[in-house]
Amino acid sequence: MELLDKLKWRYAAKAMNGQKVPQEKIDNIIEAISLAPTSSGLQPFEVIVITNQEVKEKIKPVAWNQSVITDCSHLFVFAAWDTYTADRINKMFDLTNTVRGFENEGWENYRQMLLGSYPQKPAEENFNHAAKQAYIAFSQAIAAAAFEGVDATPLEGFNPAEVDKILGLGGKGLKSCVMLPVGYRDSENDWLVNLPKVRKSREDLVTEIS
Secondary structure, three states: OHHHHHHHHOOOOOOEOOOOOOHHHHHHHHHHHHOOOOHHHOOOEEEEEEOOHHHHHHHHHHOOOOHHHHHOOEEEEEEEEOOOOHHHHHHHHHHHHHHHOOOOHHHHHHHHHHHOOHHHOOHHHHHHHHHHHHHHHHHHHHHHHHHOOOEEOOEOOOOHHHHHHHHOOHHHOEEEEEEEEEEOEOOOOOOOOOOOOOOOOHHHHOOOOO
16 A cells, blocks of 8 residues: 555654755645544644744754754644633534534534533643644644655654743643654664664554454
């Protein structure tokens, strides 16, 4: 399968060459993010796509000075809702009704169930749940980048609070949870580029119950 071939090709590039990724490819990655499944279809996160070099330079020191932060073409920052609110839940349910052109009794009952549950939970619990949804889309972005022949480096090695300050996320009710520099590998300066991909065997990874 072409997708599997692309996934075998990809790796977490440790050095990028600064070459710009065509906008069409970036748009396709963003569309893949949008199409990712999320709990109750709420999409409780936003993605900040950074090309501004000065902003990337500010983020680099709070991200372990990793060169891919500044040498990538586009820096994707996945930021989850800091909590679930009635307004946020209602906005997505109303959008669903608008797109589908009708209201469904079961769907509206489900709305009320969520409204009676999520907003009453601690903000930290809600953020952790929202962040998990962001990670689903994050994983889909990695696969989409590989399909486009573009390198992408998953990054959790950064100070979220400092990144939030740099990007002004607190005022938007968002908290960064993971980043994805996107660009093209610098093969001459990346120690990882030619090393074999190491994964568990199927027997160690999968338990089949039939």
